Amino acid sequence: MAGSGWTDRRPMSPHLQTWRWHATMYGSIFHRVTGVGLYGGAVLIAVWMIALASGPEAYAVVEGVILSLPGQLVLFLWSMAVLYHLANGVRHLIWDGPMLGFSPAIASLWSIFNFAFALLGSAMIWSLASLG
């Protein structure tokens, strides 16, 4: 740690790079990444609602963006982030409350399930909405 300015001589936990990557690490990191991403998502919801309240002309501009290819991609990623953060959030509540699902096999499977749930759930919602 030469030149780092760190003076505490007690042992430190190894850096993130030391560990072999596994499903629960992706699970945890993506919970934070999607959480920060959804902050931006809230801004988009606000823009959508403000445009709607501003009248048909303003809404047409926002709707044009929503229906464009980049807009549809952002919307799909947003709904995936929502569903992932929701599924992993439920897991956090189950960890904190009944304290279940800590064994490595179940924790890994659960992480993979959360990613699959986010992808399939988003695909289902938007296909239902575009049909209806």
Add this chain to the structure above:
Amino acid sequence: MTTSTKTVRGLGSARRGTEHHIRQRVSAIALVVLVPWFLYSVAFAMTGGYEGATQWVQAPVNAILFLLLVSAALYHMRLGLETVIEDYISRAGTKQALLIGNTFFVAVLFAAIVLSVLKLWIGGAA
């Protein structure tokens, strides 16, 4: 005698964690119910054009659930970003500025969304 206490003085109380944790979890429980409704509901509202979206907000159940969702979600994300800022920003001045900015920004979003819903609501009832 000097102890290491002096290095933590003025950096804030260390007894706030439990309160933050519980608020984060309680807002999460509300969101477990509200988010699935919102995601499903808003997908239809967004594909229905100006008329569809307006009718969506003007339905009483949608307006109430949407305002509850917005309140819980903004509260939850303010707490969440607070933790992210505290984890990654160590410089005291920058950290305090970002924490205050986080609170103000969420308040602005809340005011803008609530006023928009009110305007559509009153417009629809007239």
